[in-house]
Amino acid sequence: MKTIKVLWRQSSALLCRNIRPIPFVCANSLHSSTKSPFFVSHTLLPEDINFPTNLPHNAPNQLFQLFCSESSLNTMLRRCWNCKISPTSSELFLVCNSCQCIQPVDPSVDYFRIFGLERKYDIEGSSLERVYKDWQKKLHPDLVHTKSESEREYAAEQSARVVDAYSTLKNSLSRAMYLMKLQGVHVDEEQTVSDPELLAEVMEIRESVEEASNSQALKLIQAEVQEKMKQWSEIFAKAFRVQDTEEAVRAIHRMTYYKRANEEIVKRL
Numbered sequence: 001m002k003t004i005k006v007l008w009r010q011s012s013a014l015l016c017r018n019i020r021p022i023p024f025v026c027a028n029s030l031h032s033s034t035k036s037p038f039f040v041s042h043t044l045l046p047e048d049i050n051f052p053t054n055l056p057h058n059a060p061n062q063l064f065q066l067f068c069s070e071s072s073l074n075t076m077l078r079r080c081w082n083c084k085i086s087p088t089s090s091e092l093f094l095v096c097n098s099c100q101c102i103q104p105v106d107p108s109v110d111y112f113r114i115f116g117l118e119r120k121y122d123i124e125g126s127s128l129e130r131v132y133k134d135w136q137k138k139l140h141p142d143l144v145h146t147k148s149e150s151e152r153e154y155a156a157e158q159s160a161r162v163v164d165a166y167s168t169l170k171n172s173l174s175r176a177m178y179l180m181k182l183q184g185v186h187v188d189e190e191q192t193v194s195d196p197e198l199l200a201e202v203m204e205i206r207e208s209v210e211e212a213s214n215s216q217a218l219k220l221i222q223a224e225v226q227e228k229m230k231q232w233s234e235i236f237a238k239a240f241r242v243q244d245t246e247e248a249v250r251a252i253h254r255m256t257y258y259k260r261a262n263e264e265i266v267k268r269l
């Protein structure tokens with residue numbers, strides 16, 4: 001138990017200070033003589049360390065398992081699982097530039113980084129599209145079918161993550177919600193809004209949709225709804241820039257209603 005505490009203390013120290021390489025002893029090696037301890041000879045930099053932040057405080061066993069799994073260790077130290085080479089700190093690590101091996105999903109890489117974008121609301125749709133196509137090519141099953149089973153699995157996971165990232169960032173509402181989530185603010189889409197101005201507007205849109213006699217009339221209402229969506233998307237952008245959380249959340253609620261109204265119109269078209 002003493003060793004556990006020492007290891008825990010060493011790892012905690014790593015989180016707090018930039019220190020010289022520390023030998024980590026695999027927990028298995030403490031219990032089995034067949035495995036020799038492995039040591040981390042890599043010089044640790046703060047950006048190299050990708051510790052999970054949600055470990056329970058009383059989780060030395062989980063921490064041990066973490067150290068014992070070489071793939072977890074590679075993720076933490078950002079080393080290629082195959083050739084063990086570390087990328088430069090600014091490099092996105094989905095494919096190793098040295099051996100071209102596909103890497104496991106790194107959940108600490110957010111969707112904006114996948115697309116090489118700054119974490120901001122206003123993004124260029126064309127650059128999103130271009131990078132998405134590049135990723136699709138690199139991770140396409142036809143291109144990785146000759147690779148090892150692990151790499152094919154990693155490619156499938158990476159590919160699913162890229163698709164999630166693309167659909168989240170492409171849509172103005174989901175992008176806004178994702179940005180807030182990255183800031184630690186969860187916006188409940190289902191939350192009932194009591195803003196009387198918005199409720200009156202929603203009623204009005206609903207009535208005009210129900211009364212619309214043809215697709216031309218519906219398209220006119222749709223154009224209005226899309227314009228409203230654009231306006232509130234701009235309000236969100238401004239609120240996000242000045243870190244006005246209340247206004248940003250308000251804008252998201254508005255956008256949620258316009259999205260639903262649009263879906264209703266599309267159903268009838």
Ligand SMILES: [Zn+2]
Pocket residue numbers: 080081082083084085096097098099100101
């Ligand atoms: Zn490699």
